[in-house]
Amino acid sequence: MKELKETADNKRQWNENFLKYTEFIVGHKNYKGLFFERGEDKRVKWVVAGKSDKGVERRNWWNKKCLENGVQLGAGCYAKIAYIVHPTKLHTCQICGKELRLEYVYPNKRTIEGFKREFNVTIHPYTRDIYQIIDEVVKANDDIERVKRIFKIKGINIPSVDALKQHLKVNFVEAYSKALSPGVYSNSPDRLDGYHSDGNCCRGVSDKGRHKSNMQRYGQDRRVYENWADGDWKMADRLMSIFRKHDLSADHIGPISLGFCHRPKFHPLTKAENSAKNNRMSLKDVEVLLEDEKTEQVVSWHSKFIWDKLKNKIVNDKDAVKLCDLMRKNLHHILIVFSMIDEMGYGEFLKQFLNPEYSFFDYQFEGFNPETGKYKKVVSKKLTGKNQQNNIKRYYRVAFDKLKEYREIENRKTNIWNSNEVDAELEKLFSLLSAKKKKEAKTQLENVFKLLTNIAESNW
Ligand SMILES: [Zn+2]
Numbered sequence: 001m002k003e004l005k006e007t008a009d010n011k012r013q014w015n016e017n018f019l020k021y022t023e024f025i026v027g028h029k030n031y032k033g034l035f036f037e038r039g040e041d042k043r044v045k046w047v048v049a050g051k052s053d054k055g056v057e058r059r060n061w062w063n064k065k066c067l068e069n070g071v072q073l074g075a076g077c078y079a080k081i082a083y084i085v086h087p088t089k090l091h092t093c094q095i096c097g098k099e100l101r102l103e104y105v106y107p108n109k110r111t112i113e114g115f116k117r118e119f120n121v122t123i124h125p126y127t128r129d130i131y132q133i134i135d136e137v138v139k140a141n142d143d144i145e146r147v148k149r150i151f152k153i154k155g156i157n158i159p160s161v162d163a164l165k166q167h168l169k170v171n172f173v174e175a176y177s178k179a180l181s182p183g184v185y186s187n188s189p190d191r192l193d194g195y196h197s198d199g200n201c202c203r204g205v206s207d208k209g210r211h212k213s214n215m216q217r218y219g220q221d222r223r224v225y226e227n228w229a230d231g232d233w234k235m236a237d238r239l240m241s242i243f244r245k246h247d248l249s250a251d252h253i254g255p256i257s258l259g260f261c262h263r264p265k266f267h268p269l270t271k272a273e274n275s276a277k278n279n280r281m282s283l284k285d286v287e288v289l290l291e292d293e294k295t296e297q298v299v300s301w302h303s304k305f306i307w308d309k310l311k312n313k314i315v316n317d318k319d320a321v322k323l324c325d326l327m328r329k330n331l332h333h334i335l336i337v338f339s340m341i342d343e344m345g346y347g348e349f350l351k352q353f354l355n356p357e358y359s360f361f362d363y364q365f366e367g368f369n370p371e372t373g374k375y376k377k378v379v380s381k382k383l384t385g386k387n388q389q390n391n392i393k394r395y396y397r398v399a400f401d402k403l404k405e406y407r408e409i410e411n412r413k414t415n416i417w418n419s420n421e422v423d424a425e426l427e428k429l430f431s432l433l434s435a436k437k438k439k440e441a442k443t444q445l446e447n448v449f450k451l452l453t454n455i456a457e458s459n460w
Pocket residue numbers: 093094095096097098198199200201202203
């Protein structure tokens with residue numbers, strides 16, 4: 001799968017500017033010694049698969065650069081070193097050929113809306129950086145106050161436009177603020193320069209749209225893959241589509257986004273009821289889950305530690321909401337750990353936590369009752385065709401793409417759990433993985449999750 005993706009990317013239509021950019025980069029002294037080869041068309045083969053020999057060779061080069069520049073090897077190191085090494089800090093988009101800055105200088109959707117509200121200006125995404133925008137809109141002293149409102153800056157006196165730009169630089173641009181986005185996200189070491197080929201100007205146009213429509217076509221719930229949820233997702237997806245046919249929203253009693261399984265069991269809710277519920281659980285929901293748990297798995301393996309620790313402490317709806325908050329946060333931490341493992345080159349190890357085998361069955365439900373969401377009978381059928389193989393590829397791709405997305409979030413906050421103990425246990429995990437001790441690594445991963453659970457419990 002990886003090989004296929006690599007070839008597809010190298011063969012894609014390149015913008016003329018991107019072609020020039022690749023030649024500039026491979027010819028620049030900063031990248032001396034970094035492996036690349038040329039295809040029959042003489043173009044630089046920009047992408048290599050991280051796990052291939054060529055990928056390892058590139059990774060070793062980046063590791064060496066990290067050491068030379070005092071960047072500690074570990075999660076996030078490749079994003080840091082790609083930035084340091086880049087000679088111009090300007091990236092050219094493979095699709096449209098536009099040059100964008102590597103820093104977090106572009107207002108995101110909400111910030112753009114803020115400028116519209118305060119200044120009545122229309123900013124098209126990725127056309128101007130925040131400093132250019134400030135120069136354009138800030139004319140009078142009162143305008144500084146408006147910018148402060150957009151960025152929710154309170155209690156600080158900012159006397160001049162220069163001081164404003166300096167404040168934004170230190171507290172937003174260099175802090176990887178969520179109010180801003182970079183011109184391109186890092187993608188090291190697959191791409192030669194350590195950045196995605198598509199700039200953020202075009203990101204989503206090429207990849208995400210395609211995945212999304214595919215997923216919808218097959219009636220699949222993307223969140224299942226993205227959250228690495230356990231459960232017979234195929235059967236659950238099929239049952240879900242029956243709910244939809246009856247114009248009902250299929251509501252998980254234990255939401256996937258909190259770490260629960262994607263099970264073929266739902267509360268029938270109208271669409272409005274479901275959106276009001278917003279992935280929250282009530283005391284009653286927790287009770288149903290505890291009852292179901294006597295006969296089947298309700299929570300994904302990675303979230304079982306926190307669930308087991310807290311599930312018997314829930315005595316009212318307020319507790320249930322608190323449990324939701326802690327479980328959501330915990331799943332966030334779990335996916336960050338997964339993304340670190342993937343980033344360090346051990347994605348293969350993670351595949352054991354996915355369940356592609358469900359793809360080989362299909363289901364028909366008989367005697368469905370839209371009032372209760374229950375059915376009389378389910379008939380299963382074994383499938384082995386090309387569709388199933390494609391489905392598995394898609395499953396892996398969506399799951400791992402989510403981890404790549406997490407890398408970008410992770411880069412924003414260096415110490416998300418703020419615990420040296422977690423960091424130390426993660427170090428142990430990485431050395432086990434590097435020694436190819438798969439079984440011990442799995443046990444160690446569980447130790448990490450238990451530790452994160454303890455931290456969550458201390459907030460109870
Ligand atoms: Zn573009």
